[in-house]
Amino acid sequence: MKHTDIIEVLATEPKLQTITVSGWVKAFRSNRFIALNDGSTINNIQCVVDFENFDEALLGKVTVGAAISVTGTLVESQGKGQTVEVQVSELEVLGVADPEEVKLTILSPKRHSLETLREQAHLRVRTNTFGAVMRLRSKLSFAVHQFFQEKGFYYMNSPIITGSDAEGAGEMFKVTTFDLDNVPKTEDGGIDYSKDFFGKETNLTVSGQLEAETYAMGLGKVYTFGPTFRAENSNTSRHLAEFWMIEPEMAFYDLDDNMDLAEAFIKYVIRYALDHCQDDLAFLEQRLLQEEKSKPQNERSEMALRDKLEFVSSNQFMRVTYTEAIDILRNSKPNKKKKFKFPIDQWGADLQSEHERFLVEKHFKKPVILFDYPASIKAFYMRLNEDEKTVRAMDVLFPGIGEIVGGSQREERYEVLMQKMKAMDIPEAEMKYYTDLRKYGTCVHSGFGLGFERLVQFVTGMGNIRDVIPYPRTPGNAST
Numbered sequence: 001m002k003h004t005d006i007i008e009v010l011a012t013e014p015k016l017q018t019i020t021v022s023g024w025v026k027a028f029r030s031n032r033f034i035a036l037n038d039g040s041t042i043n044n045i046q047c048v049v050d051f052e053n054f055d056e057a058l059l060g061k062v063t064v065g066a067a068i069s070v071t072g073t074l075v076e077s078q079g080k081g082q083t084v085e086v087q088v089s090e091l092e093v094l095g096v097a098d099p100e101e102v103k104l105t106i107l108s109p110k111r112h113s114l115e116t117l118r119e120q121a122h123l124r125v126r127t128n129t130f131g132a133v134m135r136l137r138s139k140l141s142f143a144v145h146q147f148f149q150e151k152g153f154y155y156m157n158s159p160i161i162t163g164s165d166a167e168g169a170g171e172m173f174k175v176t177t178f179d180l181d182n183v184p185k186t187e188d189g190g191i192d193y194s195k196d197f198f199g200k201e202t203n204l205t206v207s208g209q210l211e212a213e214t215y216a217m218g219l220g221k222v223y224t225f226g227p228t229f230r231a232e233n234s235n236t237s238r239h240l241a242e243f244w245m246i247e248p249e250m251a252f253y254d255l256d257d258n259m260d261l262a263e264a265f266i267k268y269v270i271r272y273a274l275d276h277c278q279d280d281l282a283f284l285e286q287r288l289l290q291e292e293k294s295k296p297q298n299e300r301s302e303m304a305l306r307d308k309l310e311f312v313s314s315n316q317f318m319r320v321t322y323t324e325a326i327d328i329l330r331n332s333k334p335n336k337k338k339k340f341k342f343p344i345d346q347w348g349a350d351l352q353s354e355h356e357r358f359l360v361e362k363h364f365k366k367p368v369i370l371f372d373y374p375a376s377i378k379a380f381y382m383r384l385n386e387d388e389k390t391v392r393a394m395d396v397l398f399p400g401i402g403e404i405v406g407g408s409q410r411e412e413r414y415e416v417l418m419q420k421m422k423a424m425d426i427p428e429a430e431m432k433y434y435t436d437l438r439k440y441g442t443c444v445h446s447g448f449g450l451g452f453e454r455l456v457q458f459v460t461g462m463g464n465i466r467d468v469i470p471y472p473r474t475p476g477n478a479s480t
Contacts, residue, residue, distance in 0.1 A: 003069065007041035014074045014084045021045060021086060022069040022094070024126065027109065028062050034088075036068070039125075042132050042283050046077060046085040054091060065097030065107040065126075114467055121471050122480055129287060132280035133468055136273060137456050143272035144225055144246055144452070147265055153221040153248060158208025160227065163200055164430050171232045172203035173241075204229035209247050209447060210381070210434050213410060216249035216445055217437050223248040225452070233475050237464040238353070238401070240453060242473035249447035255383075255392040255409040258446035259369050262396055262405050263317050266367075266455075270313045273459050274306065281306050281459075288461040301400075305461045308399070317367040317396065320359070323347065325370050328363055329355050350377045356395075356402035368397045380420045381434075382408040394448070401458055407448020414438035 003020040012019075023038035023045075034047040047070050051059060062068060071090040077083055097107070106112050106120045106127060117124040124130040145155065161175050177197040178184070184192040193201045208224035215222045228245045248261065273281065285305035292300045303311060320328075329335055329344040329351075342352045351370075359368050371394040375384060382391035396405035411417045417438055421428065428435070456468040466472035471480050 005040040006036065006038045006043070006045045009045055009074065009086075010041065010043055010082070010084060012074060012084065014076045017074050018071065018089075019074050019086065020069060020071040021047070022067070025062055025064055025066045025068060025097075027064065031059060034062060034068075034070070036070070037131075039131060042128055042135075042279050043082075046079065046082050047072065047088050048085055049088045049091065058091065058093065061093040061096050062091070063097055063099045063102065064109060065102045065105075066093060067095035067097075068093050114464065118466060118472070125470070128283060130467070132283050133456070133460050133462060134470065135280050136277050136284075136460055137468060139277050140269055140273055140456060140459060141225075141452070143269040146272070147268045148221075148223045148248065151221070151261075153223050154215075154219045156212060156215045156219075156222045156224055157226065158205065158211040158224045158247075160205050161198075161202050162205045163198070163202050164210065164434075171230050172206060173229050173231045175202045175204060206230055207245065207247065207449060209249065209449060212247055212249040212447065213381075213445065214433065214437060216251045216447070217441070217443075220252075221248070221250045235475055237466070238454070240465055240469065240472055240474060243465075243469065244452035246450045246452055247447060249410075249445065251443055251445045253409075253446040254444050255371060255394060255446060258407055258409060258448060259319065259371065259394055262394070262407060262448050262450075263369070265450075266396065266405070267313045269455065270309050270459060274309055274313065281309070284460050284462075291463075309459065312367055312398075315366055317369050318364045319369045319371065320364075322351075322370055322373045322390070325351070325355075325359060325368075328359065332358060332363070334358060348374045348376060353402040356397045357399070360397045360402075361399045367399070370395050370397065378408070380424045380426050381410050381417070383411045383413075384416055384420070392446075398454075398458055401454055404454045404458065405448050405450045407446065409444065409446040412438060412442045412444055414442065 003022045006021055006023060009019060009021055021036060021038065023036040026035040026037050026044050028034050031051045032049055034049060035044040036047050037044045049059070069092045070086060070088045072086040072088040074084055075087055077085040079085070102108055106117050106123050117127060117130065125134055148155070184195045186192045193199070205228055207228055208226060212222055212224050224245070224247045226244065227242060229242050231241065232239060250257070250261070253261070288301070288305050301308065326344060326347050326349065334340050335344050340354055342354065344355065360366070371392070372385060372390045373393040375389060375391045378391050378393045382393045384391055392409035394407050395403045398404045411420065414435065417435060421431065453465050453468050457465050460468060462468050466474065
C-alpha cells in the first residue's frame with residue numbers, strides 16, 4: 001500500500017494533489033469529518049467525506065479505533081485547528097473496531113487515568129499521551145547514539161548474561177536451565193552449578209560498565225546502550241526491574257573530564273528533543289499544566305516543561321563536593337525541623353532522593369553535580385583519593401528525579417584495587433579479566449551510567465517511570 005505519513009502531509013502545501021493516507025480513526029463526526037492518526041505525529045488529519053457518495057454500510061464501519069485508508073484531494077482546510085485536509089474520494093476499512101468493545105478499552109474517547117492505561121499497555125501507545133512519550137523516547141535514543149558517534153566513541157555490546165556483579169549489590173536475576181523441581185546438589189547440600197548450562201552461577205547483568213572498561217582500554221572511547229536488570233523489590237515511581245542504561249567509558253579521562261562529558265551529553269540530548277519534538281512537547285506541557293492544577297501551589301513546577309528543558313540545556317550545572325553538600329543539608333530548615341524522612345546528622349550518610357531534590361530544587365535551583373563521595377558508600381572500582389576517605393565519584397542530580405547520572409574515575413592502580421576488592425569480599429578469580437587491565441598498560445580512565453528511562457521521564461514530564469517504557473517490568477508484573 002503506497003501512502004504518505006500524516007506528519008508529511010500536514011507539512012505539505014495544498015495544490016489539489018491526490019494523496020493516500022492510512023491510520024486509525026480518532027473521531028467521526030456528523031457522518032462527515034474523520035479525524036485520522038497514523039502515529040507519525042500527535043496531530044490528526046481531517047478527512048472530509050461526502051456521505052451521499054459512499055455506501056452507508058461502509059461508513060458504519062468507520063468507528064473509533066478502526067484502521068482505514070483514504071484517498072483524496074489535499075486542500076486548504078476551511079476549519080480551525082488544521083491547515084490542510086483531505087477531500088475523500090475513496091475509502092477502505094482495513095480493520096474494524098467494534099464500538100461496544102472499544103467502550104471497554106482505553107481507546108474510548110473519555111479521559112483515562114495513567115493507572116488504567118498501564119492495565120492495557122498493548123493499547124496505550126494509541127493514546128495521545130503515550131504516543132507523544134514513545135516518539136520522544138525514540139528521538140532521544142537516536143540523539144544518544146548521534147552524540148557519542150560525533151564525539152568519536154565506538155558502540156559496543158556488553159553481555160546480558162554475566163557471572164559478575166558490577167555493583168556488588170547482589171540484587172540480580174539468576175539465569176539457569178535447571179529443572180527447579182530437581183536441582184542437582186553438591187555433597188554439602190549446595191546447588192551444583194557445574195552442571196548448569198554455563199557450568200557456573202550466572203545472572204542477568206546489572207551494568208555493562210566493567211566490560212566496557214575493557215574495551216576502552218583498546219578502543220579509547222566506547223559506550224554501551226542496552227537493557228540491564230535489578231531484582232530489587234522496590235515499588236516506587238522511580239524504579240524498574242528491567243531498564244536501559246547508557247554507559248560510556250573513556251581512557252585518559254579524569255573525573256573533571258568525566259563531569260564535562262556528562263554535562264555536555266545531557267544538554268545535547270535535551271536540546272535535540274527541543275529542536276525535533278516541538279509538537280509532542282507542547283502537548284505534554286499542556287497535559288502537565290492540567291495535572292498540576294489539582295496540586296497545592298507549593299507542589300507545582302515553577303517552570304513549564306519546555307522552559308525547564310531550555311533552562312537545563314543552556315545553564316552551567318553546579319559542582320559541589322559531597323562534604324559541602326552534607327554541610328548544606330545538615331544546616332537546612334527541613335533537617336533542623338525534622339522534615340526529612342532520613343535526617344542528616346553526620347558525614348558519611350548515603351544521600352536519599354529527598355536530599356538530592358532539596359539541593360537541586362530548593363537550594364541551588366539548578367542541576368547539581370556532587371563529587372568526592374565517602375569510599376564506604378561507593379563501589380569497589382572507584383578511585384581512592386589521597387585522603388583515603390573519599391573516592392573520585394560523581395552523581396548528576398536533576399529536579400523532580402534526583403540522581404540521573406552516576407559515575408567515577410576508575411581505580412587504575414593494581415595494588416589499591418586488589419586491597420579494595422579484598423576489603424569488600426569481591427571474589428578475585430571472578431574479576432581476573434578486570435584486574436588484568438591494571439597489569440598491561442594501566443592508565444587514568446573514567447565513565448558514567450545514565451538510566452535512560454529517567455532521562456525520558458525528565459524530558460516528558462511524566463511522574464512515573466513505568467510510563468516511559470513500553471512494557472514496564474516491576475515486582476509482581478511481567479505482563480504485556
